[in-house]
C-alpha cells in the first residue's frame with residue numbers, strides 16, 4: 001500500500017472508530033476519498049447521532065424586512081441601494097399579512113432578516129419584534145450576526161446590549177447567515193463591508209451565553225480554498241465546544257446568477273455532496289445537518305439524506321435571496337414529505353430547537 005493510501009485508510013479508520021478528525025485529516029479525506037466512501041462515512045456518523053429513521057423539517061417563511069443594504073456583497077443579487085427602483089422597507093400591514101398567511105399554513109416560525117439599512121435605528125427593530133409578539137404566537141428566528149454588528153455600530157452600542165434589547169423585545173433565536181467563509185482573506189474579497197470572522201463568532205458566542213440558540217451556515221464554492229473551507233468548519237466546531245449553542249449547520253453553494261462576484265458555475269451536485277459529507281463527519285458536536293433543497297433541488301436533496309443530512313430545512317413559504325440569484329426551486333410541504341419518504345425516512349415537523357411537533 002502506498003503512503004497516501006495508508007494515510008487515507010488510517011483517517012477512514014478514525015471516522016469508523018468515532019474519533020475526532022484534525023483539520024488536515026478532513027482535507028485529505030475530502031481530496032482523496034471517493035464520493036461513495038465519503039457518503040457511507042457521513043451516513044455512519046448520522047446514524048450514530050440519529051439512530052431513528054426520522055428526517056425533520058420546519059414550516060416557516062422567510063420575511064426580509066428590507067432589501068436596502070449598504071454592504072453590497074459581491075455574491076448578493078438581493079440588495080438595492082436606498083431610493084433605487086425596487087428598494088423597500090416592509091410595512092406593518094404587509095408584515096402582518098405575511099405572518100397571518102404563515103400561521104394559516106401551520107407555520108410555527110418566521111425567519112426575519114434584511115439588508116444593513118443605513119437609517120433604521122435599534123428602536124425600529126425592537127418595535128418590530130414587539131409588534132409581532134403582541135399579536136401573534138410565532139417563533140422569531142431573526143437577525144444574523146452581520147445585522148447585529150451593524151445595529152451595534154449604527155447605534156454606538158456594545159453587541160451585548162443590542163442582543164439583550166432584541167431578546168427583551170421578543171427575539172427567540174438567531175440564524176447563522178452571513179458567515180460565508182469565516183476567513184478574513186475571503187471576506188475582504190466577497191463581502192468587504194460585512195463583519196469580520198472574529199465579529200461573527202463573537203456575536204454567536206454572546207448570543208449563546210444569553211441563552212439564544214443559533215444555527216451556523218457556510219456559503220462555499222466561490223473563491224475559497226479547501227483549507228479555508230475546513231478552517232471555517234474548525235472555527236464553528238471550536239465555538240460549539242465552548243458554548244453548545246448551535247442547533248444545526250447548513251452548508252450551501254454560492255449561486256452566481258445576477259451577482260458581480262465571479263463568473264463560475266455553481267458547485268456541482270458532486271461537490272455539494274462531498275462537502276456535506278465532510279461537514280457531517282468533521283462537525284461531531286453539532287447535532288443536525290441541513291440539506292439545502294432550495295439550492296440543490298429535490299433530487300440532490302433526497303440523496304443528501306444519505307450523505308449526512310438529517311433535516312430538510314424549511315418549507316420556505318417565501319424565499320427571496322436565493323431566488324434573486326435566479327434559482328427558484330419551490331416545494332410544497334406535501335412534496336417535502338414525498339421526498340423524505342421516498343428516501344426511506346419518516347418525515348416529522350419540528351421547531352427551531354429541533355423538538356418534534
Ligand code: SF4
Nearest residue numbers: 069071072073076079
Ligand atoms: S448578502 Fe446581506 S449584507 Fe450582503 S449585500 Fe446582500 S443583503 Fe446586504
